[in-house]
Amino acid sequence: MRGRQFQEPDEKADKSGARIALIWGEDEVAAGTVTLKPLRDGEPSQQQTLPLAELQQALGLALA
């Protein structure tokens, strides 16, 4: 799952009200990673793919 698919803001995803999307595609499964995509304007971080072990910490920072 490549980042380019998420570069255009998806209005409908946005309407869920969620601040962050957690994305698993084939690449993430193979690599044991997950992609975090900020859904709201003003979220500080950019989309990032990181190891599962770091998810909790990254999410804590992103949601703080």
Next chain:
Amino acid sequence: MSDIRAVRGMNDILPEEAACWQHLEATVARLLGGYGYGEIRLPIVEKTALFRRSIGEVTDIVEKEMYTFDDRNGDSMTLRPEGTAGCVRAAIQQNLLGVPRRLWYSGPMFRYERPQKGRQRQFHQIGAEVFGVATPDIDAELMLITARLWRELGIAGGVQLQLNTLGSLASRARFRQALTVYLREHEDALDDDSRRRLESNPLRILDSKNAETQRLLDGAPLLSDYLDDESREDFARLCALLDAAGVPYTVNTRLVRGLDYYNKTVFEWVTDHLGAQGTVCAGGRYDGLVEQLGGKATPAVGFAMGLERLVLLLQAFGCAPAPTPPDVYVLAVGDAAHSAALVATEQLRQACPALRGAACGGGSFRSQMKKPTRAAPG
């Protein structure tokens, strides 16, 4: 299924609106708990005789509005049209009387009325009842609780307190006699409902919405002229307590309430923000009801508030909370990714119990990106 729809006047409450109901119910429960009221959970179905004996045979509720049916044993049952009768029945049956007792209840009530905005056939109330305290400080407490509730909900600017005292049963009987004599002299000018009530329940004529009847009442004897000394003193003390606590009120001498069991204090919180349906909370003293239903004579006072109307009022005042959105939305493509996402998010929930996460179902990634609009929060 297309021909099977909800019963008229019995509504679904959808998740978007349920957030407002939860906020309202949680606020009331916290507040009543803080005043020492214990929750009692009562059956929705009671024997019909309970309501006939408590609410009164000649009332709109008992005559026209109850959902009454014979059960399979042939016994007459009724979906409760209000909460006080069942609460009194339980207090007697469960031996809760003898010491001062503060109770509250919540749930659906049923009346066959013409549905309109803020009036449904299945409607919801939260009520409080206090048993074993005869003095008006407890009447004042109930009004202070509700006044505080409106402040906490942000709707205090939209409701006003109206009070009256009906006096003792004896003074009510004297007034009833005088009122009947007066109205009988003008019987021709009464509306049909009022003429029918002249024999059975003349006090209810004071409630009449008919303009001609209301004009006639301008010359009628006043309830306040027939009050016994004790009722008069208790009412003065109640008013003094409200003054001291800084709760504004209006005395409305035509306020009698639609139920037979009230004596002394009756009160209503009314609003002019919801059109014709003005009452959001109402109550009063019913010192005779416990004994009337077979218990030991016990003074009692209570109120019930209508949740449908309070929800409308919260919305009108912009005080309805929005549904809490999820923190994260989970997207996964392919079976392996679904498994990985399920396991990983489950670990995440374990580590962060407060995390609000919504997961999409299966399907293509494209359709998943469209699903979050329908995701139910939490």
